[in-house]
Amino acid sequence: xxxxxFERTKALTDNExxxxxxxxxxxxxxxxxEVLEELNLIDQAIGISPVGCAVTNYNNFNCDMVQAAxxxxxxxxxxxxxxxxxxIVFTYQGDGDLASIGTAEIVHAAHRGEKIxxxxxxxxxxxxxxxxxxxxxLIGQKTSTSPFGRTIEQSGMPIRMxxxxxxxxxxxxxERVSVHNPAHVRKAKQAxxxxxxxxxxxxxxxxxxxxxxCPVNWGMTPNKALKWAEENMxxxxxxxxxxxxxxxxxx
Amino acid sequence: MAKLxxxxxxxxxxxxLKGGCxxxxxxxxxxxxxxxxxxxxxxxxxxxxxxxxxxEIAAINMVYGASAAGVRVMTSSSSPGxxxxxxxxxxxAGSELPGVIINVMRGGPGLGGIQxxxxxxxxxxxxxxxxxxxxxxxxxxxxxxxxxxxxxAFDLSxxxxxxxxIAVDGLIGQMMEPVDVDKEIKKHKISEKxxxxxxxxxxxxxxxxxxxxxxxxxxxxxxxxxxxxxxxxKENEQRYEIVHGDDAEIMIVAYGTMARICRSAIEIxxxxxxxxxxxxxxxxxxxxxxAFDQLSPTVKGLLTCELSMGQMIDDxxxxxxxxxxxxxxxxxxxxIPETEEIxxxxxxxxxxxxx
Numbered sequence: 001x002x003x004x005x006f007e008r009t010k011a012l013t014d015n016e017x018x019x020x021x022x023x024x025x026x027x028x029x030x031x032x033x034e035v036l037e038e039l040n041l042i043d044q045a046i047g048i049s050p051v052g053c054a055v056t057n058y059n060n061f062n063c064d065m066v067q068a069a070x071x072x073x074x075x076x077x078x079x080x081x082x083x084x085x086x087x088i089v090f091t092y093q094g095d096g097d098l099a100s101i102g103t104a105e106i107v108h109a110a111h112r113g114e115k116i117x118x119x120x121x122x123x124x125x126x127x128x129x130x131x132x133x134x135x136x137x138l139i140g141q142k143t144s145t146s147p148f149g150r151t152i153e154q155s156g157m158p159i160r161m162x163x164x165x166x167x168x169x170x171x172x173x174x175e176r177v178s179v180h181n182p183a184h185v186r187k188a189k190q191a192x193x194x195x196x197x198x199x200x201x202x203x204x205x206x207x208x209x210x211x212x213x214c215p216v217n218w219g220m221t222p223n224k225a226l227k228w229a230e231e232n233m234x235x236x237x238x239x240x241x242x243x244x245x246x247x248x249x250x251x
Numbered sequence: 252m253a254k255l256x257x258x259x260x261x262x263x264x265x266x267x268l269k270g271g272c273x274x275x276x277x278x279x280x281x282x283x284x285x286x287x288x289x290x291x292x293x294x295x296x297x298x299x300x301x302x303x304x305x306x307e308i309a310a311i312n313m314v315y316g317a318s319a320a321g322v323r324v325m326t327s328s329s330s331p332g333x334x335x336x337x338x339x340x341x342x343x344a345g346s347e348l349p350g351v352i353i354n355v356m357r358g359g360p361g362l363g364g365i366q367x368x369x370x371x372x373x374x375x376x377x378x379x380x381x382x383x384x385x386x387x388x389x390x391x392x393x394x395x396x397x398x399x400x401x402x403x404a405f406d407l408s409x410x411x412x413x414x415x416x417i418a419v420d421g422l423i424g425q426m427m428e429p430v431d432v433d434k435e436i437k438k439h440k441i442s443e444k445x446x447x448x449x450x451x452x453x454x455x456x457x458x459x460x461x462x463x464x465x466x467x468x469x470x471x472x473x474x475x476x477x478x479x480x481x482x483x484x485k486e487n488e489q490r491y492e493i494v495h496g497d498d499a500e501i502m503i504v505a506y507g508t509m510a511r512i513c514r515s516a517i518e519i520x521x522x523x524x525x526x527x528x529x530x531x532x533x534x535x536x537x538x539x540x541x542a543f544d545q546l547s548p549t550v551k552g553l554l555t556c557e558l559s560m561g562q563m564i565d566d567x568x569x570x571x572x573x574x575x576x577x578x579x580x581x582x583x584x585x586x587i588p589e590t591e592e593i594x595x596x597x598x599x600x601x602x603x604x605x606x
């Protein structure tokens with residue numbers, strides 16, 4: 001007699017992920033979904049899909065979903081949250097979406113202290129469009145639009161969004177995590193939980209930045225990509241909590 | 252109810268509240284800023300949400316979000332700001348989301364000026380956003396008409412699940428006129444928003460608001476569905492006024508403030524025995540083509556008058572179907588013509604027709 005030891009979380013649909021083999025989007029989706037289920041938030045959740053590799057993830061999260069224009073997720077989330085404040089609203093955004101075209105929207109959503117949760121996936125490249133340079137591409141990293149490697153002279157230093165957003169008073173919880181090994185996956189899930197709890201408790205804006213990979217556009221095997229992320233990305237994008245105002249006692 | 256003496260922008264804001272608007276997202280720009288100013292003060296009394304966004308781009312995307320959540324929502328701006336909102340408007344049309352957008356038009360292109368203009372006609376009626384879509388668009392001439400149309404616009408927007416644009420020139424935003432904001436308007440039967448993404452609350456299947464169709468046949472099917480809706484708007488929403496349609500030799504075609512100046516010119520000309528009339532489009536999309544199909548046989552020519560270098564004239568040509576000669580008179584850049592200039596333009600055209 002066999003017994004069930006593991007099940008797909010109810011917060012994910014049966015739809016197949018559209019991601020390439022070895023990409024960590026799948027893990028991140030599952031973490032977000034498991035947290036929604038564990039905090040009993042699926043029924044009141046509204047997710048915002050980005051433009052980029054996760055563009056069709058409205059097919060994956062088993063709650064109401066709204067697809068947003070490139071970078072505008074935090075504005076769309078603001079519109080929803082302001083008119084139905086007792087719901088849980090989250091955006092899911094890549095580095096092109098959040099750290100390039102959508103910088104105004106993310107900065108001002110944080111600045112207003114919008115009670116939304118942002119899942120920010122940073123893999124240092126534009127995956128969907130075929131491997132172009134992102135604002136988070138590392139110095140020296142070769143992409144299809146930085147074929148000789150990114151230089152400071154041409155493009156400046158890679159942008160660190162968590163550090164930038166952590167300077168904003170409206171941001172209540174900002175943490176950067178990684179999913180390059182099982183220990184970090186577990187830690188990342190706790191961070192996602194903290195972020196959604198922050199929103200549920202009406203504490204303010206929350207964002208979790210994931211260090212992610214793109215084996216296909218980095219030109220690496222999945223294992224090598226995980227190792228590369230650990231050895232190259234984490235030194236420049238250190239993991240940790242950058243802002244936590246959730247424990248502050250008001251009054 | 253008694254009439255109130257109100258400034259255009261404020262009357263439009265109050266009309267929105269009377270029309271059931273429960274959320275406003277906008278960004279300041281001249282000459283429409285009194286509209287968000289008014290709502291920032293009074294929206295709360297009506298149980299709604301007011302938020303000044305960081306940009307027009309953010310504002311329209313907040314409108315997109317609030318609309319997706321099933322709430323009556325609007326934004327307002329002026330020409331360059333509307334240009335920035337086009338991306339979001341295209342997404343709203345593609346996702347079939349309602350919403351009212353007020354454009355208090357000023358002169359362009361570029362930063363242009365801040366004086367009244369109708370030079371956004373093509374932007375409004377052809378869309379500045381990408382894809383196969385249209386906004387239902389109205390261009391009223393008085394504050395009363397503007398107020399009535401704004402109130403109805405929320406219904407129409409819900410009815411068709413499509414953005415509705417109200418395009419008035421800056422003069423209408425800035426002038427004062429008596430208005431009855433509680434005047435009864437046409438009511439439409441609106442069905443429940445069984446598409447809104449406001450959280451399942453465990454009561455229903457999940458919903459998706461989306462304009463992405465990566466599968467080509469599916470996108471075509473979606474475009475055909477939208478097109479069918481636009482055809483329905485063309486059948487039902489062509490609105491116009493005809494003045495002196497029975498005996499006119501020349502029909503002026505003008506809307507908004509320009510139509511009001513033309514009315515004065517028509518009076519002067521009629522006193523001189525010159526038979527001039529007016530076709531005044533109230534809906535500019537759909538364009539009231541039917542008005543041109545039932546003109547009196549006395550009409551010998553059409554004179555299009557605009558506060559632009561000539562944009563609506565293309566629609567006049569389409570609606571005219573090659574039947575009558577068409578002339579044009581326009582002032583641009585925020586310049587507003589004297590009545591005499593219209594009189595002269597009519598006389599000039601008349602001279603040409605006699606030959």
